[in-house]
Amino acid sequence: MKRLISCCLLMLTGTAVLSAAQAAEPQSCKNVRLGVVNWTDVMATSAMTQVLLDGLGYQTKQTSASQQIIFAGIRDQRLDMFLGYWNPLMTQTITPFVEQNQVKVLAEPSLKDARATLAVPTYLAEKGLKTFSDIATFKKELGGKIYGIEPGSGANKQIKDMIAKNQFGLGDFQLVESSEAGMLSAVTRATQRNEAIVFFGWAPHPMNVNLKMTYLSGSQDALGPNEGMATVWTVTAPDYASRCPNVGKLLTNLTFSAADESRMMQPLLDHKDALASAKAWLQAHPEDRKRWLAGVTTFDGKPAEQNLQLTSTP
Numbered sequence: 001m002k003r004l005i006s007c008c009l010l011m012l013t014g015t016a017v018l019s020a021a022q023a024a025e026p027q028s029c030k031n032v033r034l035g036v037v038n039w040t041d042v043m044a045t046s047a048m049t050q051v052l053l054d055g056l057g058y059q060t061k062q063t064s065a066s067q068q069i070i071f072a073g074i075r076d077q078r079l080d081m082f083l084g085y086w087n088p089l090m091t092q093t094i095t096p097f098v099e100q101n102q103v104k105v106l107a108e109p110s111l112k113d114a115r116a117t118l119a120v121p122t123y124l125a126e127k128g129l130k131t132f133s134d135i136a137t138f139k140k141e142l143g144g145k146i147y148g149i150e151p152g153s154g155a156n157k158q159i160k161d162m163i164a165k166n167q168f169g170l171g172d173f174q175l176v177e178s179s180e181a182g183m184l185s186a187v188t189r190a191t192q193r194n195e196a197i198v199f200f201g202w203a204p205h206p207m208n209v210n211l212k213m214t215y216l217s218g219s220q221d222a223l224g225p226n227e228g229m230a231t232v233w234t235v236t237a238p239d240y241a242s243r244c245p246n247v248g249k250l251l252t253n254l255t256f257s258a259a260d261e262s263r264m265m266q267p268l269l270d271h272k273d274a275l276a277s278a279k280a281w282l283q284a285h286p287e288d289r290k291r292w293l294a295g296v297t298t299f300d301g302k303p304a305e306q307n308l309q310l311t312s313t314p
Helices: 002-022 040-055 067-075 091-099 122-126 136-142 154-164 180-192 245-253 258-269 274-284 286-293
Strands: 031-036 059-064 081-087 111-121 145-147 174-176 199-203 213-215 229-236
Touching: 031 040, 031 067, 040 059, 040 081, 040 245, 040 258, 040 274, 067 081, 067 091, 067 229, 091 154, 111 122, 111 180, 111 258, 122 213, 145 180, 145 199, 154 174, 154 199, 180 199, 229 245, 245 286, 258 274, 274 286
Parallel strands: 031 059, 031 081, 145 174
Antiparallel strands: 081 229, 111 199, 111 213, 111 229
């Protein structure tokens, strides 16, 4: 009888352990709300995250918005995460949310070797526009314009600050605010005509391969220290990792290099579907798939790498 009772207890214990393993996350974690700014690098990494999460049994929804709206969305519990906090470019925007404990920045960056600062076509640098101080001397050729990205972005705010303070003699310059695509179209037109243009450039981005461009020096930290060197971080709701630890583990694993991200971004600039491109990357790079899924399970608790489903992705 004692042996039978012990056997039954062992079976019950085993069943409980198995049930606990299968219930990896509470049901409230199944729907993942991802904020995305319309920067190609953020779109690429966000697509990669969605393909992985959906393939693990979650249901992911992306919401495109400006960085301020995304941070406010996380604060107001309308969004769960954002994979595109560029430091220092967005630091001015995110700081009030961090100080009020309304958002949480992960402990380690997802990208360590980013860069973002003003740039020019290399032929213009060869003519002498190599530093921030040189911009004003080319005012006539530049039409008094500097080309930025979307209104409200941290980069645009910093450029406007330079203009407002007449830093580098830029007081009479105008910032042309546009989308990433709009700015790149302006740069492409200028280079085709061999015209002068100063624009906001960054890496990772295929522009570094597709354009012969030169980053300006002598910024005096106006767009961040070390001539625009930057890091990119993932931001979540303050308690997200404790509520949804499996997704939290995946987010911690999702790190990239500038070179790889630039390659991930190229299909998007070629007007290919972001989710399909992410799926193709995962299929072609099993080493990345293994690294990103280490210690992660499907939503129902199965080992992630062996049970990742990609067939439903477009």
